[in-house]
Amino acid sequence: MLINGKAAGACGGECFDVKNPATGELLEQVPRGTEDDIALAVEAAVSAFEGWASTSPQQRGMVFYRAAGVVRQRKEELATLLTQEQGKPLAEARNEIEGFAHVLEYYCGLAGSLRGDFIPVPGNGYAFTVKKPLGVCAAIIPWNMPALIMSWKIAPALISGNTFVLKPASSTPLTNLTLASVLNEAGLPAGVLNVITGSGETAGESLVRNPHVKKISFTGESGTGIRVAELAASGMKRVTLELGGSDPMIVCDDANLESAVAGAIRGRFYNCGQTCTAVKRLYVFESVAEEFISKLKAGVRNLKVGNGLDNNTDMGPLNNSHQMEYIKELVAEVKEKSEGRIITGGKIPSFKGSDKGYFFEPTLVSDVPEDSRLLKEEVFGPVLPIVKVKNLDEAIEEANRSSYGLGASVWTKDLDRARMGCEQLNAGIIWVNQHFKVAPEVPFGGIKGSGFGRENGPDVLSEYLETRTIMLKT
CATH class of the missing domain: 3.40.605.10 (Aldehyde Dehydrogenase; Chain A, domain 1)
Structure with a gap:
């Protein structure tokens, strides 16, 4: 003290x-x-x-x-x-x-x-x-x-x-x-x-x-x-x-997919997913979903999990045992109830010393039903649920279903779509073609x-x- x-x-x-x-x-x-x-x-x-x-x-x-x-x-x-x-x-x-x-x-x-x-x-x-x-x-x-x-x-x-x-x-x-x-x-x-x-x-x-x-x-x-x-x-x-959030990220069919993939990886797995403004729900247009998920899966699999003091580490451990047990419980629920399909991750990584810390693999889950805890709760950890949507109207409707309203992002090259996202998404901060960055020069908070x-x-x-x-x- x-x-x-x-x-x-x-x-x-x-x-x-x-x-x-x-x-x-x-x-x-x-x-x-x-x-x-x-x-x-x-x-x-x-x-x-x-x-x-x-x-x-x-x-x-x-x-x-x-x-x-x-x-x-x-x-x-x-x-x-x-x-x-x-x-x-x-x-x-x-x-x-x-x-x-x-x-x-x-x-x-x-x-x-x-x-x-x-x-x-x-x-x-x-x-x-x-x-x-x-x-x-x-x-x-x-x-x-x-x-x-x-x-x-x-x-x-x-x-x-x-x-x-x-x-x-x-x-x-x-x-x-x-x-x-x-x-x-x-x-x-x-x-x-x-x-x-x-x-x-x-x-x-x-x-x-x-x-x-x-x-x-x-x-x-x-x-x-x-x-x-x-x-x-x-x-x-x-x-x-x-009080935290469950930030949605919407990827339209005209988005720069490489930039959106990089944004999703950083936005979800920075700080092991333990950030209020992390990407916690991903909505992707059906027409580009297969290509986007394939690129996302490849990028996530390249992340190196380990001790944060090692210079080549991309993602460290969860901070405490409570968070570890919570993430394990959510992933187990997905498997037991078939509430989605685990694309990659979903378990404790295997490397020397991993059993001594609170390590969990970066995890992607697709085909997540709307009543899943992954979409309803603030998931403070490295698990990203993916939902396919037909269009921007459906994406915004699903994004606004949450009780949270901290941040949100829309990824598109179309200014009208960007404007629609900014006007209709219920969040305190809305990004276009980016997510996660909070500068001290701008007001930050939720609804x-x-x-x-x-x-x-x-x-x-x-x-x-x-x-x-x-x-x-x-």
């Missing part, structure tokens, strides 16, 4: 193990934060608030700028740590660490845009609006993209003058703790950013309930998100919920069961500021 700029909570008390999901190796033991620990972290954030809020946005931005430089210098060290605790290949970990630095630099650039408005009011003089930070903000983040999602939460909050308490996932706290230390070394005052390790049931609930916390940003599973919203409502707290509120982009600053109106009559 990191409270008031210092490491806290030795493992003489209750702790939990952080293990490498590729090997089962114990990396470190981390304190299991209690309600008292949360109270201390929030108290530190409260004490630091006035000083940080009175610091100019440009000075706050310079802290980000210096920290981003250090993160880039230490990229290899940080990426290795991230791979060890999360499992993703080093190339993906490097990309995520670069992403963390880029988000800090982006909000550093927005520091000068924190301003209010001047409004003439005929007959009543003038009105001004000023923007004020909320106070102590908090976030609960998942294990799939711990560094990047940390930056999405803390950067807009801190640049706006708020202080912060972060609760990382129990299986991936080490990179978050190290990055918080980098920010402190770059000049972030003690108490402005605090990190509490612990379970959701204890540390998470205590954080949401704490009366001094004014805003909660949560990324994770839908049931937990609903619980967060319920607890926050009683304290009139602001809430942002990003329907994927939550509410937005992250990233300049507009997110309003989520961490309150507007006060001043009426002046001369």
Whole structure:
């Protein structure tokens, strides 16, 4: 834990193990934060608030700028740590660490845009609006993209003058703790950013309930998100919920099939399929389905599964035993109920050391019925269901059947088809001839069961500021 700029909570008390999901190796033991620990972290954030809020946005931005430089210098060290605790290949970990630095630099650039408005009011003089930070903000983040999602939460909050308490996932706290230390070394005052390790049931609930916390940003599973919203409502707290998705990818008959195949492979199997905006349902026009599936199968079979620390690894392990058992259960259900045909994959890979980690082959399943769990649930793992459709109308109808609404993509050379997809697909972000990329410059978030509120982009600053109106009559 990191409270008031210092490491806290030795493992003489209750702790939990952080293990490498590729090997089962114990990396470190981390304190299991209690309600008292949360109270201390929030108290530190409260004490630091006035000083940080009175610091100019440009000075706050310079802290980000210096920290981003250090993160880039230490990229290899940080990426290795991230791979060890999360499992993703080093190339993906490097990309995520670069992403963390880029988000800090982006909000550093927005520091000068924190301003209010001047409004003439005929007959009543003038009105001004000023923007004020909320106070102590908090976030609960998942294990799939711990560094990047940390930056999405803390950067807009801190640049706006708020202080912060972060609760990382129990299986991936080490990179978050190290990055918080980098920010402190770059000049972030003690108490402005605090990190509490612990379970959701204890540390998470205590954080949401704490009366001094004014805003909660949560990324994770839908049931937990609903619980967060319920607890926050009683304290009139602001809430942002990003609850995952079941993103559809639609491949039309005029699409560039090579590009679409590459997009499907990256979109589904990046980070072992453990990404909110991953391609989780694939709808392909019947007229090109055979050719597309053949190319897709060949590409997927070329993926090298292994320890993320090996340079030739394309896909690492699942992060934890729960995810492993879930994926095995889904694939077993396909086989037992004949709910689709496994084209490739569908089992634990066989290589030296594969029995020590949470490895599963990248898997393609065709002819999936509409009531399959593969299409109804958010499948957080390397299994891609494929459905053949007659046309775009049918594809959009099937895509919108999901209770989720995070992302979607349509692959076509026809502008009218692209426009139709953008207008009719029910999702918070829609890509055309691409999928998966989320830049810090654009708003990100979902609709329907994927939550509410937005992250990233300049507009997110309003989520961490309150507007006060001043009426002046001369």
